[in-house]
Amino acid sequence: MIRIGIDLGGTKIEAAAMNAAGDILARERRPTPGNYGALLDTIVALIAHLESDYGPAKVGVGHPGSLSPKTGHIRNANSQWLNGRALGSDLEARLDRPVRLANDADCFALSEARDGAAAGAGIVFGVILGTGTGGGIVIDGRLLDGAQRIAGEWGHNPLPWPRPDEYPGPQCWCGQTGCLETWLSGPGIAQDHARRTGTTLTALEIARSPDPACRDSMARHADRLARALANVVNLIDPHVIVLGGGVSNVDGLAETVQDRLSAHIFSDVLETRVVRHLHGDSSGVRGAAWLWPAEPR
Numbered sequence: 001m002i003r004i005g006i007d008l009g010g011t012k013i014e015a016a017a018m019n020a021a022g023d024i025l026a027r028e029r030r031p032t033p034g035n036y037g038a039l040l041d042t043i044v045a046l047i048a049h050l051e052s053d054y055g056p057a058k059v060g061v062g063h064p065g066s067l068s069p070k071t072g073h074i075r076n077a078n079s080q081w082l083n084g085r086a087l088g089s090d091l092e093a094r095l096d097r098p099v100r101l102a103n104d105a106d107c108f109a110l111s112e113a114r115d116g117a118a119a120g121a122g123i124v125f126g127v128i129l130g131t132g133t134g135g136g137i138v139i140d141g142r143l144l145d146g147a148q149r150i151a152g153e154w155g156h157n158p159l160p161w162p163r164p165d166e167y168p169g170p171q172c173w174c175g176q177t178g179c180l181e182t183w184l185s186g187p188g189i190a191q192d193h194a195r196r197t198g199t200t201l202t203a204l205e206i207a208r209s210p211d212p213a214c215r216d217s218m219a220r221h222a223d224r225l226a227r228a229l230a231n232v233v234n235l236i237d238p239h240v241i242v243l244g245g246g247v248s249n250v251d252g253l254a255e256t257v258q259d260r261l262s263a264h265i266f267s268d269v270l271e272t273r274v275v276r277h278l279h280g281d282s283s284g285v286r287g288a289a290w291l292w293p294a295e296p297r
Contacts, residue, residue, distance in 0.1 A: 004050055004057040005289030006043055007104065008032070008064065010079045010131065013039075015046035016285035017054050022115050024282065026050060036085055044094050060100045060291035062107035062284050063087060064132075066149050076153075078132050078173065100291040104128070105152060106143050107287025108244045108277075109136030114290050116278040118240035125152070125238040127229070130245030133181040133188070137236060155181040160227050161264070183224050186247050193217040207250045221247075222256040229257060230264030233272055244277040 016027040065077030109126025128134040133155030137144040169178020186203035262270040
């Protein structure tokens with residue numbers, strides 16, 4: 001039986017059919033609707049389209065936010081119209097079968113740990129640096145979710161070892177100030193650059209520019225990312241850290257962070273490798289599909 005992975009993003013929904021070897025057989029994308037009922041209709045239609053070619057499938061869904069262990073509803077999604085929705089049970093009712101769900105950063109981490117840039121590593125921390133900042137933890141090929149099902153929710157910890165001009169930090173949508181997401185995401189880079197220079201550019205424009213002020217902004221970002229990941233190393237001591245999301249494609253970012261990491265960790269040696277993703281944009285749907293045949297979470 002094939003697996004179908006669904007990657008539920010803020011602007012698009014991607015679905016892919018994957019065989020037992022991890023090969024993507026087909027994929028399809030559609031715009032994310034603006035309301036919940038239309039979202040369910042779109043997901044069901046994508047699955048029906050793929051199954052018309054490949055037959056019945058196991059379905060996994062990667063979504064923003066996390067699932068409350070108390071209610072089973074989505075919470076803390078930056079696509080805030082999803083919060084409070086029983087996405088899992090609603091999809092199961094529509095499809096008349098079990099569906100497995102996981103946070104989108106968890107799916108990224110699972111994909112890269114299974115057969116991506118961290119294949120074969122014992123402990124993997126997968127990082128999303130995009131519109132938001134998220135993380136996922138895979139240990140011996142299995143996702144770690146934890147008592148609150150928030151393992152890896154790294155983006156809403158504060159920036160460690162803040163410098164005087166970094167405290168208390170920007171206001172985050174979650175209600176706190178100085179969250180890693182406000183510094184390390186694409187919008188975070190753009191806002192930091194604007195505060196420093198008065199010039200409004202996107203993170204991609206800043207990363208590609210030879211202007212010294214843009215170079216300084218990217219250097220600050222790499223330094224902050226190294227400090228933030230040092231906390232991860234001190235806590236879970238991963239063998240591999242995989243960078244994903246649009247910001248991860250900045251040339252030399254993984255190498256710069258690797259070089260700076262050892263100055264902040266509680267060890268005299270650094271064995272942890274910091275690498276860029278292998279599967280890129282495909283990791284979301286691939287990780288969602290790889291939720292099968294893992295044991296129930």
